[in-house]
Each structure stands twice: as C-alpha cells, then as structure tokens.
Amino acid sequence: MDIKIAICDDINEMCVCIENKVEGILKNKSIGYEIDIFNSGEELCRMLDEIRYDLIFLDIEFPKMDGIEIGKYIREIKKDNITQIVYVSGRKKYAMELFQVRPIDFIVKPLEDKQLERVIDIYIDIMGGMKNFFEYRKSYSHKKVELYKIMYFIRDNRKVTVVTSEEKDAFYESLEKVYERVKQYGFLFIHKSYLINYRYIETIRYDSVTMTDGTEFSISQSRRKEIRKKLMEIMSREL
Template sequence: MKIAICDDEELLCSKIEKIILEYGEANNICLEIDILNDGQELLKLMAGGEYFDLIFLDIEMRYVNGIETGKIIREKMKDEITKIVYISGSDNYAMELFQVRPLDFLIKPISKEKVVWAINKTIELTSNSEDMFEFTYNKSLLRTPIKDILYFMSEARKVKVVTEDGYKEFYGKLSDVELQVKSNFIRVHESYIVNAYYITEYSYKRVKLSNGEIFNITRKYRNIIREKLMKGAIFQ
C-alpha cells in the first residue's frame, strides 16, 4: 500500500508518518510513504506515473492548494481510485470539497484514531473492490476490471488493453502482463493474451472470442493450452 503525505508543515508530516509506520509494524503490513511539501510536487510525481492508494492532503498550501490539487487528480488525471483525506485548520471548506469526493476531512490537530481509520478504510475498500488491472495511460493512472478485458495485444513497445468499449494502451511487455493476470487468461501468440471467459469457439489451431475476433494459436502454445483445458486450469 502506497501513501502520500502532502503538507508544508514538517512537524505534521512527521506526526502522520510516525502513526502510519507504527500501524504498519503493529499489523505486519508494508506501507510505503512519500512526503511532499506542496501540491505541485505531488502532481508532478503522479503525472510521471507514480500512484498512491491514499493521500493525506493539506488544504492551505503554497503554489497550488489542496482543493485545486484534488480537482486536478480527479478531473484532469481522471483518477477516481486514489483515496484523498483532506487536512485543514478550518472547517469552512465543505462545499468546495464536494467535487473531489474525499474519503475524510480532518481538522487540526490530527488524532491518531482518525489517521488509523483512514488507513483501515482504504484497505477495506481496496480489498472489497473487483480485481483490477492497473496501468498508466496518457500520464493518468487507470484501473480496468480484469473481467471486462477481452484480450491484451503487444505492438512495438506498447500493450493494448482491449475491452468491448475499445482499447487503451501503455508502454510495457506482454510477459509482465502475463504474470499479473489470472489463470483464465491464456497466451495464444507472442503478441496476444486472451481472456478464456470470452472464448466461444476453440480448436487446436485457433480461438474465437464473443466479439467475433479470431486468433490463431501459434505452434508454441498449442499443447500448453490443450493441457490447461484438460486439467481444468482455464474457465475456473
């Protein structure tokens, strides 16, 4: 789990970091923490492909305040996944925070109980969510439900994530994708991994998906696929 603390008060950052580290140690959970001093620094990091599960974000900061930072994350980066907990010395921001849809709003001084609640809630929401495939597209963090993916296609140095609604692509290797997805995905070709759930026709040399697309199975993968089918390792 990755957590960012974005605040220009060094003492407050240290306090929240200490609470998080103690929580991780007590619960045997690995928690990665990045401390940032302003919204611009956070946005630059995220635009470069970094992502966070949870952000503790101060509202009153120099350059770009917390509210604008949150709006950019939600609207420009189109990231609805990252949980944001706002921090402020005032409670006058309720209406302005509506568009950002924060997980919580903490008034200074910050209590340990509130920080722990935010971590627990983030873990709960993450564990209860559908299995997602996560990737960076146009400098934005995206997560697509694995069950909605028809297939992955490798082209040059990019991988296309294809669903019934179209596709998005990212820089990566198909071999890395193969390690991330569930066993119901099968490699049929050096350039294709298909979701067995959508296979409507299968033969030794090809498969057909529910959208009508046909994929030839290269010789290298024919016996592997047949063995998986015989053992019931696909369509689980």
C-alpha cells in the same frame, strides 16, 4: 503488496507527524507500505506524472496551489478515480467544497491516532471492494469486470450496457437485479434506466448528474429524495 502513500503539507513537521502515526498503525496491522513526503502541491503533481499513489494525505491551505486544486488535478486532469484522498486541515469549513474530489475522509487538526486509524480502516474496506468483480453472462460466455472500474449501467429494454473506465459491453439482465448485486459498493439507482457509481460523479444537481466522462443523466423525480438521502449517508461516512 505495499500501500503507496503520499503526504503533502507545507509544514514538514506535520508531514513527519502523519508519517510516524501512519507507520505505527500499518505496522500493527502488518501491512507493508512506502511513504513519500511533499511540501508543495506543485511538487506532488510533478511526481504524479511518474507514480500513482494508493492513498494521499493532503493539506488544503498552501501558499500557491491549494489542496482542492490538487484534488481536481488528480480527478479531472489525471482522470484518476482510484487514488484515495484524505484531506487534513485546521478548519472544518471546507468539507462541502470537496464533494467533486470525492475524498474518503476529512481530518481536522490537531490529529489524533484514532482519526488516522479510521482512515486506514476505510481504505482497507474500499480496497476489499476493489477486489470484487461484477460477473455476468453473455451468449455462452461468462464475463467479469472489476467493480471499481464500472462508471454506470444503462438499461435499453431488456439489455443492460455496462460502461467502465476502459470499455463498454452489453448483456441481458434486469437492472433491478444488477442493483441488488452492486448497491453495497456505492451504486445509486437514480432512474429506472440508469445505475451509477458514486465515485464517478463529476457534478450533481437537484435533477441530474454529470459523470467524469461527461455523460449527463437525469434523476427521476420520484427518486430524488431517496438519492439525496443516500448521498448524505455516503458523505457522512466518507467526510
């Protein structure tokens, strides 16, 4: 299946530069692709009403709607946590402002082939994780749900509720055992009763997080240092 890619920069020559480099990388990896070019955030956002892109290369500085606003439109208005965003900028100062948008990378101009190849490798790795399922037993049935759709798990005594972007269900298992099965996919054990998917964090504070569905969870005092460390590790990989 082809990767649907959007490149958005108000300088068309930059779009073409990224397109040519990405095409070469994908051809070398024998990966099919479709690439669309946009020269304004408004143009891209209009197209997002018709198409969901797998990967978007997005400039930050535009005359009107900037890249951060576009990213928030994708995450908050479109409620799209699956499309992967890569920010491209001539300045490094924005990196920490992009946390809520959850990009997979931040590339500083001028672009190098190795930077773009790293992005493609990260995307392939993420897509590999998206193909994985979380499996559990309920009564006499065996169930599974795509890992990337899971927002969080909540423990209530011996029962665990799994909440996805589409539905929720409950089953019996130790939350500690659940964590061992999902921790490599960006899940954080923030409280003895809460296990959350990093990619669905809307806002994070010292002692709590708010998820994209509006649910707020407290972070256990004993886990705050560890959670900050894990978040920094994730951000260092993805920014």
